[in-house]
Amino acid sequence: MQLNSIGLDVTKSKSLSKDLNLLLANFQRYYQNLRGIHWNIKGKRFFDLHVKFEELYTDANLKVDEIAERILTLGGVPLHTFEDYIENAKVPVGKNITKDEDAIRLIVESLSRLLVIERAILDASDEASDEGTNAMMSEFITEQEKTVWMMKAWLAEEI
Template sequence: MKTLDYLGLDPKSTEKTVDGLQKLLASLQVYYTNLRGYHWNVKGVEFFGAHEKYEEYYDDTAEKVDEVAERILMLSGVPAHNFSEYLKVSVIKETGVVSNSKEIVKEILDSLKVLIALEREVLETASEGNDEGTVALMSDYISEQEKTVWMLTAYLS
């Protein structure tokens, strides 16, 4: 028996949710890699605080990557696990070296905008399939990221 047999979810609607989660997983992986680069390359008077904050962001993103991959598995999917696949699917693109903290924050905000939109799409699809587990996960991510957006826009003001 499969997990879906016990969860009582429709395989066809779950397949759509898994597709959305795969796109989110790929985008989170590229975002994570970009955050690592920001952490390594930030320079200037804000170095200490920014360096620490970007580490916090990539640690949080690594946790989300794991949770999304596990959710895909729970829904009888197989999470992609190589960067060549992520780069084909991700809505977020790789960035080059960025050292200025304000430019980095703008890049992070642009990425969060994309992630929140993806998460809302997954939430809607999961909701249509009565997949409360995925809905709750996406809802939590959105709430957390909206607060981060607020804080980062305040930083840029």
């Protein structure tokens, strides 16, 4: 087994970089969706939701950077073109969403898909003894589960 400069198996690090690039592409689409609903939301809940969506897209932007830097730390190259994101993202595209419930449902669906990807990465990073990626995924999962719960509560739906 060949180790890289941070003591991880090179082959497993390459595989994790690929998985993280998939997450990166999906996070970029999620981020762009959040920008869109922030700009286009209408209705009586505009003021509250406009601020909330800004909070969410600011957080997503930070996470995009963290994911890209983790890919670099593992020796990979982060995806960085819209073409790459379109090709690799599975998070739904939210286009021209102006209604509050539609926007919240888009967030819940997007986070649900991100959580599936993150849990798979968590399993792979645990297998690779990659505590850095493990910690990042654990943090993301904890925050996003809480956001899903809050959004479902807003919708008056069961988790």
